[in-house]
Amino acid sequence: METKVKQTRRSYCATEKTALLEAYKTSGLSSKQWCKENGIGLSTLQRWVQKEWNLENAPPLQTWVSVNTIAETKSDRLQVQIGPFTVAVASNTNLKLFASVLKVMKELC
Known part of the structure; x- marks a missing residue:
C-alpha cells in the first residue's frame, strides 16, 4: 500500500x-x-x-475636497472655488454641466 x-x-x-x-x-x-x-x-x-x-489596474482612490465657507451674501448665485478658479453658479444651472466643469477644475489643480 x-x-x-x-x-x-x-x-x-x-x-x-x-x-x-x-x-x-x-x-x-x-x-x-x-x-x-x-x-x-x-x-x-x-x-x-x-x-x-x-x-x-486598480481604479484611483477618491479623495475629499476641502470646502471653505465665505461670509453670507444676498445673491441667487453660489460661488465655488477650487484652487485659483472660481465659478459662480446660478440656481438654474445645468447640474450635469456643472459637475463636468468641477471635474476639469479639479484635474487642473
Whole structure:
C-alpha cells in the first residue's frame, strides 16, 4: 500500500514574491513549466499574478475636497472655488454641466 506524503505549505514574504514573479516573467517558460522547475504550485503563481494585475489596474482612490465657507451674501448665485478658479453658479444651472466643469477644475489643480 502506498502512503502519500503531505506537502507542507511554504510562506513567501513580499520581496520573495516580487523576485519570483519577475523571474517567472523573464523566464520565457509557460507558467506550468516554470512552477514545476521552481517547486511552486501553479495555483500559487496564478494567485500572485492575479493580485499583481489587480494592484496595477486598480481604479484611483477618491479623495475629499476641502470646502471653505465665505461670509453670507444676498445673491441667487453660489460661488465655488477650487484652487485659483472660481465659478459662480446660478440656481438654474445645468447640474450635469456643472459637475463636468468641477471635474476639469479639479484635474487642473
